[in-house]
C-alpha cells in the first residue's frame with residue numbers, strides 16, 4: 001500500500017486530531033530504548049511500570065519488543081507466553097509481532113518441528129506473525 005493511499009491519509013488526519021484533542025497522549029521514557037528486558041522494568045523504571053499498571057490493556061508491537069518481553073532467551077517453543085514474561089505483567093498485555101529472530105514461545109507441541117521441516121528459516125524469513133495475549137486474571141494454559 002502506498003504511503004499516500006487515501007485510507008492511510010485519513011488515518012493520519014484522525015490520529016493527529018486525537019492527539020490535538022487530547023483523546024490520545026504521547027509519553028516517552030528512556031527505558032523503551034535501553035537494552036533491558038521488560039521483566040526488569042519494575043526495578044529499573046518503577047515510574048513507567050506504575051504508569052502501565054493503570055492500563056486496561058498494553059499493546060506491544062514489533063519483533064524487538066517481543067524479544068524484550070520474553071528476555072531473548074532460548075525458550076522451548078512450547079513454553080507458555082506467561083512463563084516467558086518472567087513476572088512482567090503490569091496489566092493485561094498483547095504482543096503483535098512479525099517473526100524475525102530465533103525466539104518464539106506459546107506454540108503447540110510439534111508445531112515448531114512441523115514448521116522447521118517445511119521451512120527451516122520460519123523464525124527469520126519474515127513470513128510468519130503472531131498475536132499473543134497474557135493476563136494473569138484470564139484463564140491461561142500455562
Ligand SMILES: O=P(O)(O)OC[C@@]1(O)O[C@H](CO)[C@@H](O)[C@@H]1O
Nearest residue numbers: 061062063064065097098100101
Ligand atoms: O516488524 P517491523 O515493524 O518491520 O519491525 C519491528 C522490529 O522490532 O524488528 C526489528 C528487530 O528484529 C527492529 O529493527 C524493528 O523495529
